[in-house]
Amino acid sequence: MATPLQRDVxxxxxxxxxxxxxxxxxxxxxxxxxxxxxxxxxLPDQFIHPGICEQNMIDVAAGLAxxxxxxxxxxxxxxxxxxxxxxxxxALAAMNQPVTVVSVGVGLGYDNAGPTHxxxxxxxxxxxxxxxxxxxxxxxEATQELARLCLDRPVLRYVRLERPxxxxxxxxxxxxxxxxxxxxxAHGDRVCILSSGYLLHRALxxxxxxxxxxxxxxxxDLFRLKPLDTKQLANTLxxxxxxxxxxxxxxxxxxxxxxxxxxxxxxxxxxxLRLGLPNRFFFENGGRSHVLEKCGLNPATIALRIxxxxxxxxxxxxxxxxxxxxxxxxxxxxxxxxx
Amino acid sequence: xxxPRDPSKDGTSLNCQGTPxxxxxxxxxxxxxxxxxxxxxxxxxxxxxxGHIPSSFSCAExxxxxxxGGVLRYAHGxxxxxxxxxxxxxxxHAAMALYPILADIGYVPEEELENFTRKESLLRMYADPGxxxxxxITGSLGHGLGVAAGYxxxxxxxxxxxxxxxxxxxxxxxxxxxxxSALFGAHHGLDNLVTIVDRNGLxxxxxxxxxxALDSLEEKFRAFGWHALSVDGHSYTALQxxxxxxxxxxxxxxxxxxxxxxxxxxxxxxxxxxxxxxxPDDEQEARARQDLQTNCITN
Numbered sequence: 001m002a003t004p005l006q007r008d009v010x011x012x013x014x015x016x017x018x019x020x021x022x023x024x025x026x027x028x029x030x031x032x033x034x035x036x037x038x039x040x041x042x043l044p045d046q047f048i049h050p051g052i053c054e055q056n057m058i059d060v061a062a063g064l065a066x067x068x069x070x071x072x073x074x075x076x077x078x079x080x081x082x083x084x085x086x087x088x089x090x091a092l093a094a095m096n097q098p099v100t101v102v103s104v105g106v107g108l109g110y111d112n113a114g115p116t117h118x119x120x121x122x123x124x125x126x127x128x129x130x131x132x133x134x135x136x137x138x139x140x141e142a143t144q145e146l147a148r149l150c151l152d153r154p155v156l157r158y159v160r161l162e163r164p165x166x167x168x169x170x171x172x173x174x175x176x177x178x179x180x181x182x183x184x185x186a187h188g189d190r191v192c193i194l195s196s197g198y199l200l201h202r203a204l205x206x207x208x209x210x211x212x213x214x215x216x217x218x219x220x221d222l223f224r225l226k227p228l229d230t231k232q233l234a235n236t237l238x239x240x241x242x243x244x245x246x247x248x249x250x251x252x253x254x255x256x257x258x259x260x261x262x263x264x265x266x267x268x269x270x271x272x273l274r275l276g277l278p279n280r281f282f283f284e285n286g287g288r289s290h291v292l293e294k295c296g297l298n299p300a301t302i303a304l305r306i307x308x309x310x311x312x313x314x315x316x317x318x319x320x321x322x323x324x325x326x327x328x329x330x331x332x333x334x335x336x337x338x339x
Numbered sequence: 340x341x342x343p344r345d346p347s348k349d350g351t352s353l354n355c356q357g358t359p360x361x362x363x364x365x366x367x368x369x370x371x372x373x374x375x376x377x378x379x380x381x382x383x384x385x386x387x388x389x390g391h392i393p394s395s396f397s398c399a400e401x402x403x404x405x406x407x408g409g410v411l412r413y414a415h416g417x418x419x420x421x422x423x424x425x426x427x428x429x430x431x432h433a434a435m436a437l438y439p440i441l442a443d444i445g446y447v448p449e450e451e452l453e454n455f456t457r458k459e460s461l462l463r464m465y466a467d468p469g470x471x472x473x474x475x476i477t478g479s480l481g482h483g484l485g486v487a488a489g490y491x492x493x494x495x496x497x498x499x500x501x502x503x504x505x506x507x508x509x510x511x512x513x514x515x516x517x518x519x520s521a522l523f524g525a526h527h528g529l530d531n532l533v534t535i536v537d538r539n540g541l542x543x544x545x546x547x548x549x550x551x552a553l554d555s556l557e558e559k560f561r562a563f564g565w566h567a568l569s570v571d572g573h574s575y576t577a578l579q580x581x582x583x584x585x586x587x588x589x590x591x592x593x594x595x596x597x598x599x600x601x602x603x604x605x606x607x608x609x610x611x612x613x614x615x616x617x618x619p620d621d622e623q624e625a626r627a628r629q630d631l632q633t634n635c636i637t638n
Contacts, residue, residue, distance in 0.1 A: 022496075045496070051526075056485045056519035062475070063425075063489020063503070066468075069496075086479060087516075091486060094476050095468055 003165040006143045007104050010161060011035035013147035014072055018046050024151070025064060029054050029075035031104060036074075054079050058087035058101075065097040070154055076110070077103035077119040077160065085125060093129045098154035102161060106136070107198060107248030108288045109163040115281035124253030126158045127226045133157040134226040136196040139169040142223060145178050162198050169200075169221065180232050181224030188218025191310055192237065194259055195246040196223050202292075203246055205299040210306065217306065225258050233259070234266035244306055246297070247276040273309045275302060357414030359423040364407045366638070369575045372403045373636040377604045379439040379452065381631060385624060387456040389464050393602035393614050395436035397539040397572070398428070398506055400636060401597050404578040405504060406440050410585075412502075416445035418471035422501055425490040427475045429483020430508030430537060432616075434466035434473070446472035481514030483507065484534055488524050491532040491592075502531040502585065510542040512553055518563065524592040525564025532592040533585060534560075537572065539601035541612040560594035572597025574638050604635040 011026070012035045018024035019042075026039060027048045040047045050057040054075055061071045073080065080103045081088075092099050103122065110117035127134050133155055137143040143161065150157055169185060170177075177183040184192075185200075186207055195203045200221050207217040218240060222233070237243055243263070247255035256274030263270065275297060282291050292298055296305065364372070376399050384390040405411045405426060413423045418441075428434045438455065441447040447461065447470065454460035461470060465478030475486040483505040490503035511517060524532045536556055540546055547553045560567035566588035570577040581595045602608030605627045619627055 048492075050523055051519065053516075053519035053522065055481070055516040056488075056523055059482050059485025059516065059520065060489040060492065060523060063486040063491075064493045065489075066474070066486075067490055067493030067497070069493050087482065087485075090476055090479050091482055 003167060004140050005033070005163075005165050006137065006140060006161040007033045007102075008035040009140045009143045010102065010147045010159070011039055011074075013144050014151065015039045015043070017151045018043055021070070022046065023068060024070045025072070027057050027061060027071065027073045029057050029073075029079065031075050033104075052079075054084040055087050058084045058099075059091050061099045062087075062091035062095060062097050065092075065099050066095070070098075070151060072100045072102060072150070074102045074104070076117065077106045077122060078110075078117050081119060081122045081125060081158075088126075088132070089129055092156050093131050096131055096156065098156060100150040100154070100157050100159060102159045104161045105163040106160040108282065108291055109198070111287045112285055114283050118282060120248070120250045120277050120282075121252075121254070122158075122160070123225060123247070123249050123255055124257070127258060128253070131156055132226065133224065134160070135224050136160040137223055138197055138200045138221050139166050139174075141168065141170045141172070142174045142178075145174050149178065160197065164198070166198065166201060181227070181229050182220055182222045182233060182236065184218060184236055185221050186217070186219040188240070189216040190240060191215065191242040191244065191306065192218030192220055192240045193244040193246055193306070194220045194222045194255075196221060196225070196255070197248070199246050199248050199297070202297070202299055202302070206302045206306065209299055209303045213307075215306070215310065222255070222259070225255060228258060228262050230262040230266050233262050234268045237263065237270065238268060240270065242271050242273070242309060244273045244275060244309065246302065247274075248292070248297070249276055250279045251276040252279050271309070273305065275305060357417050357420070359412035359414045359417075359420055361409045361412055362407055363409035366575055369403060369407060370634055370636050372407055373399060373604075374631065374634045376403060376436065376439055377635075378631050380436060381605075381627060383435065383438070383452055383455045384618075386453065388618050389456045390435050391432040391616050392605070393541075393608050393611075394430060394433040394508070394537075394539070396603045396605070396608075397599040397601045398430070398433050398436060398535075398537040398597070399603070400573045400575060400578060401506060401535050401537065401599075402428070402436055402440060404575055404582065406444065408575055408579050408582070410579075410582045411504070413444065418446040422499060424501060425474045425487060425503040426506070427477065427483040427487050427504070428466065428506045429475075429477055429487075430480065430506060430511050431465040431477025433506075433508070433537070434477050435462070435464065437466065437472070438462050441470070441472045444472075480508065480511040481516040484517055484520035485523070487534070488520050488527075488529060488532055491524070491529040492527060494531060495529065500531075502533060504533045504535065507534055507536045509536055509538045509540065509553055509556065510547055512536065512556060512559075513542075513551065521560060521563040521565065528590045529592045530586070530588050530590050533582075533595070534565075534592070535572075535595045535597050537599055538569075538596050539599045541601045541610065541615075543612060543615045545612050557594070557596045560596075564591060565594040566591040567594040567596065569596040569598060572599035573603055573636055575636070576638050605630050
């Protein structure tokens with residue numbers, strides 16, 4: 001059987017609960033899914049298409065939630081975060097409304113779509129808001145457990161789903177780690193890598209690449225970035241001498257930043273290598289893998305960086321670091337002003 | 340005494356004393372209410388040197404009609420009653436205009452009016468559900484109609500005869516999200532959703548028709564599928580007649596464009612955008628108090 005998509009797993013789980021609970025409402029700002037077709041057909045009164053109006057969708061969700069409804073809002077990642085950030089801030093976070101905000105296609109998930117569709121800043125943005133939980137499930141099982149959590153323990157929760165199917169990681173064990181927010185997928189020696197979602201699977205590939213060289217890379221799935229259990233994180237990381245973070249986000253304020261802050265607050269001082277995207281927009285064609293490779297986030301380059309890191313070499317990314325003011329040099333040169 | 344804020348409090352918890360019903364006072368009593376509300380608000384602002392007098396004064400009769408003119412269903416002293424009508428003053432800078440009313444109907448202790456904006460006190464310049472009777476956070480424009488639409492939809496889904504009202508500023512209608520909400524309310528046939536647009540014609544920087552024209556708001560709401568009408572927003576009889584159409588809108592949400600005067604009741608503030616959040620000096624305060632001795636509402 002083919003590995004199911006995270007969105008189908010999530011929606012099917014909500015559907016099962018919604019069949020016997022009329023208060024469960026699903027709002028989609030024009031993003032479909034195979035599982036959503038069934039939801040719409042069988043529970044038309046519990047499915048609302050608010051138009052491509054993400055701002056209003058979030059405000060309506062607040063009014064529904066304050067009336068006791070269990071509300072799931074759903075849209076493409078870029079549009080359900082940046083587009084309606086102020087609505088999430090005011091109507092949901094500041095009013096402490098237990099709404100689930102589900103985004104699909106995080107990071108560079110919408111292949112070739114470019115800056116409008118990529119969410120390379122959503123972790124930094126959403127984790128900055130008080131009272132928002134931030135989750136990035138790494139496989140179908142984690143996604144299903146998370147959907148159940150959204151129904152059983154509703155809070156304002158930002159759920160980041162990947163567009164492609166992700167291979168199974170947990171094999172029936174996710175429920176035992178769910179509430180800690182992180183899991184050591186592979187125990188290692190001396191150095192470990194933390195990641196989540198799509199790139200977590202790449203981290204496991206890197207572990208396989210390094211093992212023949214005698215480097216036993218620990219792999220940690222930090223699937224709940226907020227609230228971050230700093231004590232649990234520090235206890236897990238204490239064993240390692242060096243730490244790597246891997247994210248499909250611009251490095252400013254994202255995943256690696258959160259880990260660094262937590263380690264600092266725990267007074268656990270370890271060299272930490274942050275791997276992620278440079279602070280620029282991505283216009284280039286070639287798809288997700290191509291852009292990741294260009295940014296040094298292909299398995300071979302990640303492995304190389306870790307080797308250098310272990311050997312005590314530089315912490316900075318080799319290329320494209322810092323605030324690049326010109327988003328894409330080739331594109332900038334082609335503007336009319338340049339001619 | 341300062342009443343501490345309780346963020347855990349919101350309108351969704353059960354507290355069922357009394358049955359929410361409309362409260363109807365005579366026209367003479369309503370006219371007295373106009374004078375009472377303006378004087379109370381002026382005192383609050385002069386004491387704290389904070390707040391927005393003209394914006395609060397332009398929607399005074401709208402709010403008073405809702406609470407005392409036989410429109411809103413509420414129970415005295417029961418802000419958490421699950422079946423009371425919902426009201427959002429979405430033009431959050433005028434949310435303070437609700438506070439004397441909330442005190443009068445027993446939602447908020449009377450003495451809190453004197454503590455308005457004092458350190459750690461209950462009543463803020465902008466409102467939020469930590470204040471009993473407040474149904475949404477306000478202060479950022481363009482949210483209230485969407486939240487009200489959520490309330491209205493939930494009420495209908497649950498088979499409750501509960502309405503949701505949103506008072507919008509006319510300049511608030513510059514926000515695109517207002518029109519997203521307008522589409523939503525009409526599409527879902529939310530005839531238990533009402534918006535009152537306080538059409539005082541002024542933004543902070545001048546007249547709306549000179550800055551970026553809004554007219555005709557009535558036609559715009561009608562084009563969006565609402566039952567829309569314009570009325571004199573300082574006339575109780577006109578407002579009551581407009582609200583009287585609730586339930587007779589052919590399944591459409593109701594939009595009342597209330598033609599108002601920003602600063603209504605204080606002669607030198609009326610229709611003057613520069614008074615949006617300016618504080619009167621001593622001489623101006625005396626003149627304003629003189630103006631407020633006379634009731635500016637005649638019908």
